Amino acid sequence: MSVPSTDPMIGRLIDGRYQVRSRIARGGMATVYLATDLRLERRVAIKIMHGHLADDSAFKIRFIQEARSAARLAHPNVVNVFDQGQDADMAYLVMEYLPGITLRDLLKDYGRLTPEQTLDILEAVLSGLAAAHKAGIVHRDVKPENVLLADDGRIKISDFGLARAVNNNTATGQALLGTIAYLSPELVTRGVADARSDIYALGIMTFEMLTGEQPYVGEAPMQIAYQHANDTVPVPSSKVDSIPRELDELVLWATARDPEDRPRDARVMLDQLHDVSALVRGGTQELALQSTMVLPSSRRAGANAIADAETQVFGAKLATTSPPAATLLGIHPVGTGPVGPPDSGELLGKKADKRKRRGFWLFALVILIAATLGGTGWYFGSGPGSDVMLPDFASASPEAASAKLSELGLQPELGGAFSATVAEGIVIGTDPHAGSRVPQDSPVTIIVSQGLQPITLPTLAGLTQEAASTLITDLNAAVGSIDPIFNGDVPEGTVMAASKETDGADLSAGGEYFEGLTVNLVVSLGAIPNVDGKTVAEATDILVGKNLLAISGEQTYNDTVQEGDVITAQVPEGTIREGATLVLVISRGPEPVQVPTNIIGKSWTEAKPILEATGLKLEYNGFADTPGASNFFKVATLDPGEGELVLPSEPLRIGFTA
Structure with missing residues (x-):
């Protein structure tokens, strides 16, 4: 059953030149595809900006900035940028295609790296960053995801999407860019980045390569950012005892909280790295290339002195010994060299034997050449040499693969398989696989992608x-x-x-x-925490713990909540996500009551209902409530007086006169 591709970009021809084959990865700003440059007939990686960001000028400028930043760098440790343009409503960037993995993938598979592996990767990344810093470019997003490890052994740094010129390095008025786990303290606190910010991120990455974990972890990004701004990065050997002290010092230097205490750029750190590498590796490679020979302990030792000789290491040139000088001069010890003129018969016999041996070897050589020629003809005619090596047809069309196999004397057969990486109708590979040798006229199955499973x-x-x-x-x-x-x-x-x-x-x-x-x-995320009745500080801490922001709002009277505490948190309408702002309504305590006026001189019978209606606590001589007395007694004094404000919890004292 054939399943159509669900990505409309697969198979599309961009700008009349780049044929999209399959999707490689998807990021926050763009999606990266594998494409064929039809003009130069090579595979490239093409980054296409997300459609919903195309109308945002800020994102488009940042996308173009990546092309310009990377294009200014021509270095073997930086991913090359070939082209940038606009096709209809799509902004795209054409880059070098590097099949392989990222440093993040390597760390996931192996946990942590050896000091030697770490030094090799650091040297490559620092070389690329040194070129960027020399060109006045700050990467701003150094992390394992942006370090590519190609299948052919090359190491390159990529994704200059956040890069900026050094003279335009502030982030005022916009959100901090970069991954929170690698942000330098100055980026967290002031939004300012320069070449030393890249060095800090590289120091964090070095810690992660050596230990297999990041120095700071937390449940919320705000917690990690706080640690970057206020804590000192621990030494890697605190996690792994075997890490050399020199690498501890390199990490501490790169991750100093004060930028002035770090290397000023990648070139300075690279120079120091060479010294550290020599100390860590200990010169063992140079030692391994030297030759070992045995010398007697004394120049004048006799023939048996070799048994007592000492082993010493010398350069390769000294390893080759020369004949004794006496032998070179023709002087032989007694009984070992010629002592007189040789016999003439003996000389003739030796010459005849030499001619016989020469004829035998000439005959043997002719036989050997004939056998070699015959074996070669058999090997390439009907033996293993007649086998055909299968080419790599990945990303080709089935028609082209079939034609090439027929041309090689093989029988092409079509097969299918689902694939999440190769577009429908494009060749995934062959069975047997590419590089295999098969006899002529053998059947070879061309595996064609059926799209997604x-x-x-x-x-x-x-x-x-x-x-x-x-x-x-x-x-x-x-x-x-x-x-x-x-x-x-x-x-x-x-x-x-x-x-x-x-x-x-x-x-x-x-x-x-x-x-x-x-x-x-x-x-x-569950319910928003209830902060009613909490102090403002308590309410703020509770909400920040849930990644919510809290600001103080209006103050109002409340009979049940103490003055200065939170009555409630006003929640915005609609969907509430992390980072939302809640307004705290603050209590002013109970609302004061105004003492009624025109009470003085009234009989208690008239005044009492009016005063009780205020809800105030009335204090007076209870004798005034006895039968007959309420009409007899008149209100003479009020404390507080008429028209004054009184809290409900405070008493209103009443004095009478007959």
């Missing part, structure tokens, strides 16, 4: 985020964006909704999808 997702809403992610990945799909929102009706960590990456269609109740595609999840 269909899958059926189960109901995801109501599962925990971990359970939903496991189900998705077990079906060979991918978990995309996680959108955490506050919801008091759904427990924290529970999936509220799921959707397709391709068109946003709802997958909350499961449904048909394809392997390799991404499922986006909406996950509940």
Whole structure:
């Protein structure tokens, strides 16, 4: 069953030149595809800006900035940029295609690296950064994801999407850029970055390569940023005892909180790295190349002195010994050299024997040449040499692969397989695989991509985020964006909704999808914490712990909440996500009551109902309430007086006169 490709870019011809073959990766600003440059007939990586960002001038400028920044660098440790342009509404960037893995992938597979491996990667990355810093470019996003390890052994730094010129290095008025785990203290506190900020990020990356973990961890990005700004990075040997002291000092130098205490740029750190590398490696490579020979302990030792000789290391030139000088001069010890003229008969016999031996060797040589020629003819005619080596047809069309196999004397057969990386209708490979040798006229299966493998997702809403992610990945799909929102009706960590990456269609109740595609999840953060009755400081701490912001709002009277405490937190309308701002309503305490006027001189019978209606605590001589006395007694004094404000908790004292 043939399944159509769900990515509209697959197979598209961009700018009349670049034929898109398959998708490589997807990022926050753009998607990277494998494409063929039809003009130069080479494979390239093409980065295409997301459509919803195309109308945002700031994003477009940043996208073009990446092209200009990287294009200014011509260095073997920086990914080359070939072209940049606009096709209709698409902004694109054409880069060097490097099949391989990232440093992040290597760390996931191996945990941590050896000091020697770390030094090799550091040298390559610092070389690329040194070229960038020399050109006045700050990378601003140094992290393992942006270090590429090619299959042919090359190490390159990529993704200058956040790069800026050194003379334009402030982030005022915009969000901090870069990954929070590698942000320098000055970027966190002041939004300022220069070449020393790249050095700090590289120091954090070095710590991670040596120990397999990042120095700072936290449940929220704000916590990690706080540690970068206020803590000192620990030495790697505190995690792994075997790490050399020289690497500890290199990490501490690169991650100093004060930029003035760090290397001023990558070239300075690279020069120091060479010295550190020599100390860590200990010169063992040079030692291994030297020759070992045995010398007697004394120049005048006799023939038996070799048994007592000492072993010493010398350079390769000294390893070759020369004949004794006496022998070179023709002087032989007694009994070992010629002592008189040789006999003539003996000389003739030796010459005859030499001619016989020469004839035998000439005959043997003729036989050997004949056998070699015959064996060569058999090997390439009907032996193993007649086999055909299969070319690599990956990313070719089935028609082109079939034609080439027929040309090589093989029998092409078509087969199919689902693929998450190769577009439908494009060749994945062959069976036997490329590079194999097969006899002529052998059948070879051309494996053609059928596109993505269909899958059926189960109901995801109501599962925990971990359970939903496991189900998705077990079906060979991918978990995309996680959108955490506050919801008091759904427990924290529970999936509220799921959707397709391709068109946003709802997958909350499961449904048909394809392997390799991404499922986006909406996950509940639980209810917003109740801060009623808390102090402002307590309420702020509680909300910040949930990644919410709190600001003080209006103050109002309240009979139950103490003055200065929070009556309630006003929640914005709509969906509430992390980072939302809640307004705290502050209590002014109970509202004061005004003492009624025109009470003085009234009889207690007339005044009492009026005063009781205020809700104030009345203090007076109870004798005034006896039968007959209420009309007899008149109000003479009020404390506080008429018209004054009194808190409900304070008494109103009443004096009478007959």
